[in-house]
Amino acid sequence: MSTDLTSKIEIIAELAQGFEGRPDQARLLIKAAAAAGADAAKFQLVYADEVATTDYKYYELFRSLEMSDAVWKSLATYAAELEIKLYMDVFGKKSLHLAEKIEVAAVKIHGTDITNIGLLNEVAGSSIQKVLLGAGGAYLSEIEQAMEVLSNKTVVVLLGFQGYPTPDEDNQIDRVRLLAQRLGRYPNVIVGFADHVLPGSPLRYVLAAVAMGAGARVLEKHLTLGQIMKLEDHEAALNPDEFLAFSQTIRGCMQALGNAEEIDDFGMSEAEQAYRKMIRRHVVSNRALKNGTKISPEDVGLKRTPAEFVITDLSSVYQRILKRDIQQNSPILLADIN
Structure with missing residues (x-):
């Protein structure tokens, strides 16, 4: 059709x-x-x-x-x-x-x-x-x-x-x-x-x-x-x-x-994209982590924080190397990982 x-x-x-x-x-x-x-x-x-x-x-x-x-x-x-x-x-x-x-x-x-x-x-x-x-x-x-x-x-x-x-x-x-x-x-x-x-x-x-x-x-x-x-x-x-x-x-x-598109975000509206950004929690450390640590799933979780330039996708930090020490319950930022 x-x-x-x-x-x-x-x-x-x-x-x-x-x-x-x-x-x-x-x-x-x-x-x-x-x-x-x-x-x-x-x-x-x-x-x-x-x-x-x-x-x-x-x-x-x-x-x-x-x-x-x-x-x-x-x-x-x-x-x-x-x-x-x-x-x-x-x-x-x-x-x-x-x-x-x-x-x-x-x-x-x-x-x-x-x-x-x-x-x-x-x-x-x-x-x-x-x-x-x-x-x-x-x-x-x-x-x-x-x-x-x-x-x-x-x-x-x-x-x-x-x-x-x-x-x-x-x-x-x-x-x-x-x-x-x-x-x-x-x-x-x-x-x-x-x-x-x-x-x-x-x-x-x-x-x-x-x-x-x-x-x-x-x-x-x-x-x-x-x-x-x-x-x-x-x-x-x-x-x-x-x-x-x-x-x-x-x-x-x-x-x-509306008109959904066969792409990853379905062609969702700007309002829904803003909602998505608002509700996504940030990657934080479950425990204190040392500089040079290779991040595992057990090391991190998701919580709301006041930080900027945050990471919201847990899988994107797995197996990445920390560039500095991170205290427990602190956000991991893009600048913190290799």
């Missing part, structure tokens, strides 16, 4: 169908996402005939979500003005082509389409370079098959599912770690997590941080204008002020997670 792809965290405000087919409501959601600290705002770009038959019970709901190309273009322009990326769920050729036309930063293939080879091929052949692959409920073989089709794209494999509600214990966040290892052979893959914690849960700010610790570098979280409004897809959504707290919590956790 490429280091430059995983060096930071990305937070997506999942707006889904919360715009309810209303352009002004969609603008408010984009504004809320930008103000609440999200890196990207994502809508579902729904055309009823792409997702359902006319006799399906929610067909008219899907129809009510349809907006004109001009409206979507104006929303893309508005998102750019607010310096927030715009992502879209696409469900067929029509929605994909519009997403290309308005130059969204990424499209998402919903988990319902992870085995839709026709749509996967359409996305693979599109001009859009970043693809979120919804993998909630997907098997490993299905994810790997989709990855082969999308091998020319930067792909975020997005785990997590909406269970209305999703019980905390059913998230199986350890799958993030497993997939991060398993998909490591793909240089174009990032693993992410779509968080569906209920807004009243004590885990509403931290479950995503657990996923981040397991290796997720993209986090998706539902945002609504207000829980009391009960807009579409509000069930697992945070209000804007809560989403801001979520964003701040996640970014703080990411900073705390």
Whole structure:
């Protein structure tokens, strides 16, 4: 897995169908996402005939979500003005082509389409370079098959599912770690997590941080204008002020997670280096030692002293020769040994 792809965290405000087919409501959601600290705002770009038959019970709901190309273009322009990326769920050729036309930063293939080879091929052949692959409920073989089709794209494999509600214990966040290892052979893959914690849960700010610790570098979280409004897809959504707290919590956790290096000191911070220096005790004599003594492990121990230019590593003085007499319980300094 490429280091430059995983060096930071990305937070997506999942707006889904919360715009309810209303352009002004969609603008408010984009504004809320930008103000609440999200890196990207994502809508579902729904055309009823792409997702359902006319006799399906929610067909008219899907129809009510349809907006004109001009409206979507104006929303893309508005998102750019607010310096927030715009992502879209696409469900067929029509929605994909519009997403290309308005130059969204990424499209998402919903988990319902992870085995839709026709749509996967359409996305693979599109001009859009970043693809979120919804993998909630997907098997490993299905994810790997989709990855082969999308091998020319930067792909975020997005785990997590909406269970209305999703019980905390059913998230199986350890799958993030497993997939991060398993998909490591793909240089174009990032693993992410779509968080569906209920807004009243004590885990509403931290479950995503657990996923981040397991290796997720993209986090998706539902945002609504207000829980009391009960807009579409509000069930697992945070209000804007809560989403801001979520964003701040996640970014703080990411900073705390850091980036350990495979070197002797792990690339530890200056503060930790100062702590290390402070806590290290000094090499002192266990007994009086004569000039010319070859120091053995029995001759020395570790204690705190007020001395400067001290030695803190016991092994570094073993078999060294003293250049002067040392009294019992006295520090041995660098200048005292050959």
